[in-house]
Amino acid sequence: MIYQRVALIGLGLIASSMAHAMRANGLAGEIVGYAKSPETRAVAKELFCDRVTESAAEAVRGADLVVLAVPVGVMGEIAAEIGQHLAPGATVTDVGSVKQAVVDAVTPHLPAGVHFIPGHPMAGTEYSGPRSGFATLFQNRWWLLTPPEGCDPEALARLRQLIEGMGAKVDLLDVGHHDLVVAVVSHVPHAIAYTMVGVADHMRRVSQSEVIKYSAAGFRDFTRIAASDPVMWRDVFLTNKDAVLDILGRFAEELFVLQRAIRMGDGEHLHAYFTRTRAIRRGIIEAGQGLACAWRPRPGRRTSTARPVRW
């Protein structure tokens, strides 16, 4: 057991998965939960919480770990509610996909003697809510922490032990750098997927059911991405605005260069570009990231488990 009492504020996919993982691995003495909706609390009590409370303040009382698992846009409000009720020496962490905005919103509300260690589990599914969690969500996934300067090493080591106990890999990053990297590898790809699915919706009215009927491979991946939680993604784009707009701008420029090459019929440009992106994919497989998921690329002959990617 790493923490005597863990308080989960917000009881969606991430919090419920944490509860299942902590239970499965005996990492927490008591798991207390709070969510705004009584229905959510009832489900949590039934499925994975030892106890639920009717306020966030009540949930954090006596907890040695408090996890803020609410949308990024309400982190500050929750921090204001719980600040004065936190136990001295407690650790507070969050699971938001953006870090600078959370640090700015939460830090002012925390009393001295409480350790705030912002975190970002890079794991999820297209499903949300208290019924969507499962114990192995974090298995082999990165869980990034952005501890502030002067962070207590013991508090950090303990949180790290909990996270690794749930099967994740921990890395420490600077807050600003975190937000830029995730803009590239997560936020902008999501913005793009949302957009492409929106375009297909125009076309659906033109071409009836074909777009949906034949939506395998490329496009299906996009629709899966675009099915993620709308509130979470709204807050991500509102709070990581600068990095997202920077990367979106680069993307638009790059797309126009490709579009121009298609319009001009510049086969050499297209071939060279596609060859380069293929090499980048190889780099990712060599870095081992391709192996961290259920689907494994294998060298040589494909088997029926290879996931199709082009038509």
Place this chain on the structure above:
Amino acid sequence: MIYQRVALIGLGLIASSMAHAMRANGLAGEIVGYAKSPETRAVAKELFCDRVTESAAEAVRGADLVVLAVPVGVMGEIAAEIGQHLAPGATVTDVGSVKQAVVDAVTPHLPAGVHFIPGHPMAGTEYSGPRSGFATLFQNRWWLLTPPEGCDPEALARLRQLIEGMGAKVDLLDVGHHDLVVAVVSHVPHAIAYTMVGVADHMRRVSQSEVIKYSAAGFRDFTRIAASDPVMWRDVFLTNKDAVLDILGRFAEELFVLQRAIRMGDGEHLHAYFTRTRAIRRGIIEAGQGLACAWRPRPGRRTSTARPVRW
């Protein structure tokens, strides 16, 4: 056995998978192969062809089915080479991802009495070449046919039987409509994935290895798509130019609207948009397309086999 002798012209992923599937299901008497490269021919002879030839003309002699499985850009050249050597009554099909350009390039070279039935198997992997094929590639995938007006019903029924024998589902489409639908569900998503991977490559130089290291979920799907065969994709964009430019234009407009909402901090717009795209995803799952692949979305509680899609 549906055809006595099948000639495969071009021996990459699709042709080699067809050969494996025809052998596994006893669909062809003899499988003859031709490819430009002697190395490819040697691999094909070893792995899946009964016989390989040193010219396309030689390969099609006496074949009752000829499959053009070369990049779309060389279909016309190959058709010119084989036209005079085709057996009377033979069926010719192709496996190109674009149909109007193939029809225009191939039809003029075929003698009367030969049945040309253009096709498009909507299946593939990120791998290419004669070693990449496997017998189950087409299992439960769509294989679209765009038969010309007045197409011989018997020839069509026989080709359909072969394709269904390899495990695929057949649908008939008008040529132009086919090219528009695949622009939406395949060609433009690929262009976008290529572009995003290119942008990440800029950033890799800025942020060192993090972009590759943390590239799970959203972005990893993009890199997988962007690893497809460069020659094939060059030809797709050159030959389905009009439909691709139309959809890319719509995409750019739609993306700018989203980008503006992010810049303006318009949370209502973002939330409404993301809610709508989520509903489209649900529509796709209900249409059953989500079930046709190795990964199955399941209702209710996730298990460890659910593929992560957001961070």
